[in-house]
Amino acid sequence: MSDGQVTIKLTSDEALVLSHWLEKLQMTDLRRVVDDPAVWAPIHRIAGTLDKALPELFAADYDQRLEAARQRLRPED
Numbered sequence: 140m141s142d143g144q145v146t147i148k149l150t151s152d153e154a155l156v157l158s159h160w161l162e163k164l165q166m167t168d169l170r171r172v173v174d175d176p177a178v179w180a181p182i183h184r185i186a187g188t189l190d191k192a193l194p195e196l197f198a199a200d201y202d203q204r205l206e207a208a209r210q211r212l213r214p215e216d
Contacts, residue, residue, distance in 0.1 A: 151195075152208035156208050156212055158186065161185060164182065165186060
C-alpha cells in the first residue's frame with residue numbers, strides 16, 4: 140500500500156453479484172441509503188471498475204449468469 144491505494148480481490152461470482160447490487164444502489168436515492176456523501180465517490184468508483192472488468196454484464200444470458208453466481212455464493216443450510 141505504498142502508493143496510497145488499496146487492492147481488493149474478488150472472485151468472478153463475487154464481482155458479478157456485487158456489481159448488480161451496486162447498480163441497484165446507484166439507481167436509488169443514495170442520500171436515503173448512504174448518509175455520508177463522502178462514501179458516494181468510492182461507491183461509484185468501485186461500480187465503474189466492475190463494469191469495465193465484467194464482460195458478463197453484456198452477455199445475452201446475463202440474468203442466468205447472475206442467478207448462478209448468487210446460488211454459488213449463498214451459504215448452504
